Amino acid sequence: MAKLYGSLEAGGTKFVCAVGDENFQIVEKIQFPTTSPYETIDKTVEFFKKFEDQLQGVAIGSFGPVDIDENSETYGYITSTPKPNWSNVDLVGLISKEFKLPFYFTTDVNSSAYGEAIMRKGVENLVYYTIGTGIGAGTIQRADFVGGVGHTEAGHVYVAPHPSDVANDFHGTCPFHRGCLEGLAAGPSLEARTGIRGELIDQHSEVWDIQAYYIAQAAVQATLLYRPEVIVFGGGVMAQEHMLRRVREKFAALLNDYIPVPDVSEYIVTPAVSDNGSATLGNFALAKKAAERLSE
Template sequence: MTKLYGSLEAGGTKFICAVGNEDFEVIEKVQFPTNTPAETIEETVAFFKKFEQDLTGIAIGSFGPIDIDLDSPTYGYITSTPKPNWSNVDLLGQIAQEFNIPFYFTTDVNSSAFGEAMVREGVDSLVYYTIGTGIGAGAIQRGEFVGGTGHTEAGHTYVALHPYDIEHGFTGVCPFHKGCLEGLASGPSLEARTGIRGELIEADSEVWDVQAYYIAQAAIQATLLYRPQVIVFGGGVMAQEHMVKRVHETFETLMNGYVPVPDLADYIVTPAVAENGSATLGNFALAKQISQ
């Protein structure tokens, strides 16, 4: 019997479904917009049904917040998300009821963190941030996800405001918090400040230094809380080639030599898995783990 593993990266903008073999090579992959729960879950089930005979497990990495407490009556649910129509949706339950195989359920950033740790030799302590439409982070220590009654929500920690934002009275775009990392450094914050989509903003715009200030604070939080071997920043905002250098410079200034860290070129980095495939790779491994 051919053993296949399923991956669902359930994002607020798009769902990415993939099936891989025992070497974690992608056999088939598809993505589609995150529409209503009924439409999107139906498309997801239809994709995996094509491989049902050989699938041994599926891992889901979802946007959140989600309930990952196995003892909770809402385990597997997307909970208090600002994504319209998706609050209190039983994502895992609606998919899993269509299959007779085990499922692993975690956050999309945990999946990405797991994938990134897999390809970095000797690394079992890592923090992965996605800086995109939203901001989330997954942390791994000694090969295990960090979290207790739930997953971490590092995207909603409060950060010190940049002087530019103080001057302009900008407190972010998060509907829950004023002054949190996601509200101040996610992709939509760029357009809220400038009226221009992030990918169209000139590389020499001062707004990138504002972004770097907040992202560097995220790296400092990760450093002081978890002392990881590597911090990975993925997502659309970090696709700007100049951003990593800006974050390095600001991190160095703000940390001010307080604790030792590796060379920043090796410590604060962008994803090592090509084509935003970190979550897919991590999910394949988690699906294999749950199916053994």
């Protein structure tokens, strides 16, 4: 009987469940909206139950903040999220109690970073940002995650305000912070500034330069803090080719040749895994890692 590995990408908008074989090729995959916790988790359990006899392990990459400290009483919980009804939900506990399997738990962006590192042979130091409805980042250093008592929260660092935002007294859309990266550069900030949904804004609008200014600051921070081999920007905001160009240009201007970095066209990139599949690939590998750890 073939061995399978499970992946759950638990997003604030949708859950993506998949099982893959020993080569991390997808056997079956589904997605459904993130509604109430119990309804969404029930659908997740129902999907994985079909493969229970073959599953060796499951990895969960979740929106956050989450508790990833295995010694904590709230390990596996989604904690202080702004997502309605999802604060203090025992995500791992509610799913894992239905299975006799090892589980690996991390953030969705960590899962994506892990998947990207797998795809980029020889790369051991990488930062992955998702720029979408929210902003998060996962960092791989020498093939392991960066983090201590918890995961990093790179989306909520403070950034220097753009002159246009200063003039318009715009401090972002984050409910926790005035002037953080997520509040100023995630998708909702586009509509807050213009009154138009991001996908409907003309690509020549000056608002994209404002957005790129903040995302480039994130790239500078990642460069100075982690000295990665590559920075990957995923998520809906970065799906437009013109955004990648804008971010690269502003990054070069902001860094101002302070330290050497690879050619910007190879250093600041979009995902190598197609169809937003970085997290699924990463989770397959992490599920295998959990299974192997249990058998040691």
